[in-house]
Structures are given as C-alpha cells and as structure tokens.
Amino acid sequence: MIQVTTPFLPPKEEYKAYIDKIWDKNWLTNNGPLLNELELKLKEHLGLEHLLYVNNGTIALQLAIKALDLSGEIITTPFSFIATTTAIVWENCKPVFADIDPLSYNIDPAKIEACITDRTSAILATHVFGNPCDIEAIEAIAKKHHLKVIYDAAHCFGVQYKGKSVLEYGDISTISFHATKLYHTTEGGAMVTKSPQLTYRLAKLRNFGFKTAESFDGIGINAKNSEFHAAMGLCNLKYIEAIMASRKKQYLFYNDTLRNLNVEHQTIHKEATYNYSYYPILFKSEEQLLKTKAELETNWVYPRRYFYPSLSSLEYIEKQNTPISDDISQRILCLPLYHNLTSEDQDYICRILLRAQKY
Numbered sequence: 544m545i546q547v548t549t550p551f552l553p554p555k556e557e558y559k560a561y562i563d564k565i566w567d568k569n570w571l572t573n574n575g576p577l578l579n580e581l582e583l584k585l586k587e588h589l590g591l592e593h594l595l596y597v598n599n600g601t602i603a604l605q606l607a608i609k610a611l612d613l614s615g616e617i618i619t620t621p622f623s624f625i626a627t628t629t630a631i632v633w634e635n636c637k638p639v640f641a642d643i644d645p646l647s648y649n650i651d652p653a654k655i656e657a658c659i660t661d662r663t664s665a666i667l668a669t670h671v672f673g674n675p676c677d678i679e680a681i682e683a684i685a686k687k688h689h690l691k692v693i694y695d696a697a698h699c700f701g702v703q704y705k706g707k708s709v710l711e712y713g714d715i716s717t718i719s720f721h722a723t724k725l726y727h728t729t730e731g732g733a734m735v736t737k738s739p740q741l742t743y744r745l746a747k748l749r750n751f752g753f754k755t756a757e758s759f760d761g762i763g764i765n766a767k768n769s770e771f772h773a774a775m776g777l778c779n780l781k782y783i784e785a786i787m788a789s790r791k792k793q794y795l796f797y798n799d800t801l802r803n804l805n806v807e808h809q810t811i812h813k814e815a816t817y818n819y820s821y822y823p824i825l826f827k828s829e830e831q832l833l834k835t836k837a838e839l840e841t842n843w844v845y846p847r848r849y850f851y852p853s854l855s856s857l858e859y860i861e862k863q864n865t866p867i868s869d870d871i872s873q874r875i876l877c878l879p880l881y882h883n884l885t886s887e888d889q890d891y892i893c894r895i896l897l898r899a900q901k902y
C-alpha cells in the first residue's frame with residue numbers, strides 16, 4: 544500500500560535523548576526549555592526575527608485574525624485547506640471568496656478589488672503547495688484600501704521569496720507543522736510577523752492573556768505546545784535538508800517519467816525557491832481523474848484529492864461564484880511524495896498512471 548504521504552520519524556534514540564532531558568527537568572509544557580530551543584533554531588534556520596510556536600496551524604490562523612482585531616469581511620481563497628475558511632468563520636468574520644489564478648492556483652489579485660466593500664478588513668491568502676502568491680499585487684491592494692494581510696503559509700517550510708523567507712511577508716504569516724507536512728512536530732504550527740508589537744500581542748493570546756503571573760491583558764486562549772512536540776521538532780530539524788533533497792529527487796523522477804502524461808502542472812513563481820512539498824497534477828477532466836484514481840486504488844496506491852472540494856461549496860458559507868477554483872479542485876490530484884518513497888514505487892505509480900490514460 545502506498546499512501547499519499549507518510550510522516551518522517553527521526554531515529555528513536557535521538558528522540559529518547561530529548562525525553563530524558565524532559566524527565567531530568569520535570570518540565571512538560573508552558574514554554575519550556577525545549578520549546579525555546581526550537582523557536583530559536585527555527586528562527587535561525589528560516590532567517591526570521593520573530594516566530595511563535597503554537598499547537599497547530601489552525602489556531603495560528605485564528606490568533607492572527609484576533610491579534611489584528613479583524614471584523615466584518617475577509618477576502619480569501621476558495622482553493623485551500625478547510626482551516627483557512629473555518630478560522631475566519633470561527634472568529635466571527637465572513638469569508639468572501641476571490642477566485643484563483645488558473646496557473647498558480649493562488650488567489651487572483653485582479654479578482655480581489657471587486658470583492659472589497661466598506662466591511663472588508665483583511666485579505667487572507669494561501670501560498671498553495673508552497674507557491675508564493677502575487678505578493679506585490681496583494682500588498683498594493685491592501686495599502687490602497689487599508690486592509691491587513693495574513694498569509695496561510697502552511698505549506699511553505701523553507702520557501703524563499705526574493706531572497707528571504709516567504710513567512711516575512713504580510714502583517715502575519717502562519718505555518719503548520721502537522722505530521723503530514725514537509726517539516727513536522729507531530730502537531731504544531733507557528734505565527735510569524737516582523738512587528739515586535741504584534742509578536743508581543745500574539746504571545747499573550749497564546750497564553751490565556753497572561754501579562755504577568757497574576758495579571759491579564761485582554762482575553763487569550765491556550766495555544767501553547769508541549770516539550771514532547773518541541774522535542775520532535777528539534778529531532779526533525781536535523782534531517783530537513785536530507786528530506787528536501789530526497790523529495791527533490793522524487794519530484795524530478797515524476798517530471799521525467801510522466802512527461803508524456805496528459806496533465807498540467809502548477810506554475811511556480813519565478814522569484815521563489817521551491818520546497819517540493821506536494822506533487823499535484825491537473826487532469827483534463829474530472830472523469831479522467833476519477834478513472835485514474837480508481838485504477839491507482841485498485842493497485843493499492845492512494846493519492847489524495849487536494850484541495851477538494853472548493854471551499855465556496857461549503858454548506859455553511861453563503862454561495863459565491865468561483866468557477867476557476869471549482870474547476871481546478873475537481874481535476875487536481877496529489878501523488879504520493881515523501882522522504883522514503885522509493886524509485887521502484889514511483890516507477891510502479893507512473894506505469895499505472897500512463898496505462899490509465901490509454902483507455
């Protein structure tokens with residue numbers, strides 16, 4: 544059986560060494576020493592000034608909305624993981640969908656302005672599959688209309704845009720370190736901003752609103768993560784270069800072996816580096832996708848329809864017209880891609896794909 548992904552696990556001995564440290568210190572959570580070490584190492588690795596580690600990428604989005612005091616309408620992308628939209632709804636704001644660009648799969652800046660009303664407070668855009676949005680165009684619109692910008696950079700570990708981390712853009716960027724992501728800490732996520740004031744605000748929101756041990760500054764929630772999760776993060780960080788190198792190799796293998804497959808690929812931003820987080824292919828029709836997916840599953844290969852369905856079709860969201868997102872989400876399939884996927888397995892997958900398009 545070949546799944547779309549399997550989480551990386553570090554050598555057990557290395558994780559155990561951190562567990563011993565946790566036992567020695569008897570400190571399990573509440574911003575402990577391993578968590579601080581992880582934040583420091585992540586900032587170093589990614590070249591960031593501020594980063595706050597939290598318990599998942601969804602709460603990171605919700606705290607970003609909270610910290611920026613957003614209300615009313617937030618313009619967002621219908622082509623993302625469900626959490627991008629539910630974070631908005633959960634924070635009592637209304638998601639307004641601007642359709643996507645058919646080549647980058649990211650929110651189309653040309654569609655954003657038509658969505659702006661006097662209730663719009665922000666733009667929440669996803670860098671889909673680690674491919675940066677048209678950041679300049681989004682910034683220009685935000686500046687003109689006095690809107691905040693949040694980037695859901697859940698897929699963007701290690702991605703550089705114009706020579707610096709893509710997480711540095713927007714008022715706040717968020718990332719996920721869930722087990723299925725390129726870099727993971729079992730569960731986890733982070734919030735990144737260049738603003739020291741926002742960092743301070745987010746840090747309080749993460750910890751019940753505590754200002755000192757006996758006083759509060761506004762409301763907060765429990766978004767802290769544990770020493771056990773930080774330990775996993777510290778172990779995995781040592782292997783991230785190797786993980787990315789093997790994914791790159793696999794990515795190029797697919798590109799080469801599937802060059803005659805009748806599908807399209809995402810167009811990657813020219814000024815961005817690529818992290819090989821996913822291998823999406825866009826079929827000519829949903830029918831072609833379903834036929835191929837069934838053939839793969841018959842042979843114990845489990846790709847994933849990602850992102851599907853388009854978020855504008857959610858029953859608790861007011862119906863909005865996003866034909867491009869609807870169309871792409873019906874035709875897109877992510878192939879298995881993970882650190883220890885063998886070229887034999889990839890060859891097997893490719894042969895099924897190529898055979899399926901003949902019928």
Ligand SMILES: *Cc1c(COP(=O)(O)O)cnc(C)c1O
Pocket residue numbers: 599600601602623624626627669695697698719720721731732
């Ligand atoms: C994974 C993901 C999230 C949510 O992250 P969790 O850590 O699972 O809460 C949000 N947005 C996108 C685009 C994702 O892929």
